[in-house]
Amino acid sequence: MNISCWVGNLILQSPFVLASGIAGNEYSLLLRALRSGASAVVTKTIFKDERNGYPPPIYYESPNYSINAVGLPGKGVDRFLEHIRRAKTLEKPVIVSVGGTSIEEYGSVAAAVAKSGADGVEINLSCPHVEGTGTEFGSDPELIRRVVEEVKSAVGDKPVFAKLTPNTHSIEGLGLAAVEAGADGLSAVNTLRGMVFDSVLEEPVLSNVYGGVSGRALHPVAVYCVYALRKALPHTPIFGVGGVYEVSDALDFFLAGADAVQVGTSISQRGYGVFEELKKDLVDYLERKGYASFEEFVRKKRRWF
Ligand SMILES: Cc1cc2nc3c(=O)[nH]c(=O)nc-3n(C[C@H](O)[C@H](O)[C@H](O)COP(=O)(O)O)c2cc1C
Numbered sequence: 014m015n016i017s018c019w020v021g022n023l024i025l026q027s028p029f030v031l032a033s034g035i036a037g038n039e040y041s042l043l044l045r046a047l048r049s050g051a052s053a054v055v056t057k058t059i060f061k062d063e064r065n066g067y068p069p070p071i072y073y074e075s076p077n078y079s080i081n082a083v084g085l086p087g088k089g090v091d092r093f094l095e096h097i098r099r100a101k102t103l104e105k106p107v108i109v110s111v112g113g114t115s116i117e118e119y120g121s122v123a124a125a126v127a128k129s130g131a132d133g134v135e136i137n138l139s140c141p142h143v144e145g146t147g148t149e150f151g152s153d154p155e156l157i158r159r160v161v162e163e164v165k166s167a168v169g170d171k172p173v174f175a176k177l178t179p180n181t182h183s184i185e186g187l188g189l190a191a192v193e194a195g196a197d198g199l200s201a202v203n204t205l206r207g208m209v210f211d212s213v214l215e216e217p218v219l220s221n222v223y224g225g226v227s228g229r230a231l232h233p234v235a236v237y238c239v240y241a242l243r244k245a246l247p248h249t250p251i252f253g254v255g256g257v258y259e260v261s262d263a264l265d266f267f268l269a270g271a272d273a274v275q276v277g278t279s280i281s282q283r284g285y286g287v288f289e290e291l292k293k294d295l296v297d298y299l300e301r302k303g304y305a306s307f308e309e310f311v312r313k314k315r316r317w318f
Pocket residue numbers: 032033034035056057058072079081083085110137176202203204226227228229231254255256257275276277278279
């Protein structure tokens with residue numbers, strides 16, 4: 014059974030991709046995900062300079078969700094470029110997530126990673142805009158437009174995906190702004206803002222007080238976001254991201270209009286073996302339903318939009 018798919022001009026051996034921030038950015042960790050069956054990887058978000066991130070505790074997990082406020086730590090783009098080159102040895106796409114605290118920083122990081130061989134760039138729009146009011150780039154359509162234009166002009170013909178936040182009243186508005194500015198595709202969604210307390214300590218579980226919710230609790234929110242984007246943008250490539258544990262979660266995304274999915278939090282609970290399980294269960298599903306390929310399934314189910 015052929016379960017390969019196109020997302021924009023990237024060909025993927027299966028629709029299951031590693032989400033940003035889940036493995037570290039060492040090439041060995043990215044290769045491990047690719048060898049375990051991911052059809053592509055999205056790196057952790059890279060900034061121009063080294064960043065420390067927040068002090069612990071930065072991550073808390075329950076059966077139904079995870080919440081994190083990691084603070085986007087990293088070594089800075091220059092020390093990362095060699096890892097991109099080495100991660101490309103398996104001939105599967107390496108998509109580099111770029112961040113910035115200014116529009117120019119997004120552009121310079123994107124230019125550097127594109128030159129080092131990244132197959133695509135995902136723009137993490139959930140970054141604080143330090144020159145503005147401190148709000149995130151991703152909640153303002155005008156800022157999204159400017160960041161996407163800057164990144165597009167920096168990367169030549171490499172595909173650019175804008176990763177959208179669910180912390181908005183109109184994800185379609187954000188998606189339209191990104192696509193009008195030249196984004197080749199969208200990733201929906203990043204984490205949903207949330208807060209959890211430790212009732213014994215009577216304190217928030219995270220040092221940053223609040224953080225981003227991922228995992229099972231995010232899943233239906235993310236599926237709705239993909240559906241809303243697909244209705245507004247019938248032909249734009251879309252990655253669904255949020256709470257993919259079982260193949261039924263991935264099917265939710267495909268039926269809502271996603272071309273492929275990214276897998277994050279479930280890896281911390283189920284390990285990288287989740288990729289082979291998802292692939293096997295997708296093949297079983299397609300065979301049971303009488304489809305000849307994943308592509309045929311995608312083409313047929315789109316009819317009801
Ligand atoms: C610990 C952790 C770190 C993350 N780091 C990033 C990051 O660096 N850049 C980014 O765009 N998203 C980051 N994310 C968000 C994920 O890529 C994904 O959008 C989100 O977790 C929802 O998918 P999931 O439910 O499968 O985890 C991170 C998520 C987690 C749990």
